[in-house]
Amino acid sequence: MSIEKMAYRQPNSNQCFVCGVKNFSGLQLTFYDNGIDEVWTEYTIPEYFQGYPGVAHGGVVAAMLDETCSRTAMIADNNHFMMTAKLDIKYRCPVPINHPLRVVGRLTKSRGRVLQAEGFIYLTGDTIAAQSLVTLVDIPGSILDESTYQELGWEIVGDGD
Numbered sequence: 001m002s003i004e005k006m007a008y009r010q011p012n013s014n015q016c017f018v019c020g021v022k023n024f025s026g027l028q029l030t031f032y033d034n035g036i037d038e039v040w041t042e043y044t045i046p047e048y049f050q051g052y053p054g055v056a057h058g059g060v061v062a063a064m065l066d067e068t069c070s071r072t073a074m075i076a077d078n079n080h081f082m083m084t085a086k087l088d089i090k091y092r093c094p095v096p097i098n099h100p101l102r103v104v105g106r107l108t109k110s111r112g113r114v115l116q117a118e119g120f121i122y123l124t125g126d127t128i129a130a131q132s133l134v135t136l137v138d139i140p141g142s143i144l145d146e147s148t149y150q151e152l153g154w155e156i157v158g159d160g161d
Contacts, residue, residue: 005034006034006035007032007033007034008032008033008034008035009030009031009032009156009158010030010031010032010033010039010071010074010078010156011074011078011154011155011156011157012028012030012031012153012154012155012156012157013152013153013154014152014153015152015153016067016152017063018063018064018066018067019031019067020153021153021157022153027043027049027060027063027064029041029043029064029067029103030157030158031067031068031071033071033072033074033075034075035075036075037072037075037106037107038072038075038104038105038106038107039068039069039071039072039074039075039104039105039106040068040102040103040104040105041064041068041102041103042100042101042102042103043064043100043101043103044097044098044099044100044101045060045095045096045097045098045099045101046097046098047097047098049097050097052094054094054096054097055094055095055096055097056094056095056096056097058091061089061091061095061121061129061130062087062089062132064103064121065087065089065103065105065119065121065130065131065132065134066084066087066119066132066134068103068104068105068119069105069117069118069119069132069134069136070082070083070084070105070117070134070136071105072105072106072107072115072117073107073115073136075107078154078156079149079154080138081138081139081144082115082136082137082138082139083136083137083139084134084135084136085114085135085136085137086133086134086135087132087133087134087135088132088133088134089130089131089132090130090131090132091129091130092128092129092130092131093123093129094129095121095123095129095130096123099123101121101122101123101129102121102122103119103120103121103122104119104120104122105117105118105119105134106118106119113137113138114135114136114137115135115136115137116133116134116135116136117133117134117136118131118132118133118134119131119132119133119134120132
C-alpha cells in the first residue's frame with residue numbers, strides 16, 4: 001500500500017526574483033511542502049535565463065536552490081523568514097533550458113536560530129544536475145516585522161492546486 005505525499009502550497013510575494021508573482025523579470029516559482037521536512041517546485045527555465053547557449057545561467061540555478069532550501073523553514077510557519085549565511089553548490093552537469101526540472105529542498109538540521117537544508121535539481125527521475133547545502137539564520141526582528149508582510153504581498157496565490 002502506498003502513502004500519498006501531502007502537498008501544502010506555500011505563499012508567494014509580489015517582487016521577489018524567485019517567487020514574486022508581479023516580478024515579470026523573475027522566475028515566478030510556486031512552492032509546495034509536505035508538512036514535515038521537504039519543499040519542492042517544478043520549473044522549466046526559459047532561454048532568456050541562459051548562460052551558454054542551451055544551458056541555464058549558474059546564478060539562476062543558485063537562486064532556485066537557495067530559495068527552495070530557505071523555504072524549509074516555512075514548513076511549520078509560513079512567516080518564518082531566514083537569510084542565507086552559507087550556500088555551497090555542486091554543479092554536477094549543465095542545467096538545460098526548456099527542460100522540465102524538479103527542485104527539492106530537505107531540512108537536515110534545525111537548532112534554535114540556525115537551520116541547515118540540502119537542495120537538489122533533478123533533470124529526469126533521479127538524475128541530479130545540481131545540489132546544495134545551505135546554512136540559514138533567522139532574519140533579525142528589526143528588519144522584518146508583521147507590517148512588512150502586506151508590503152511583500154506575502155500570501156498564498158492561486159486556487160491551491
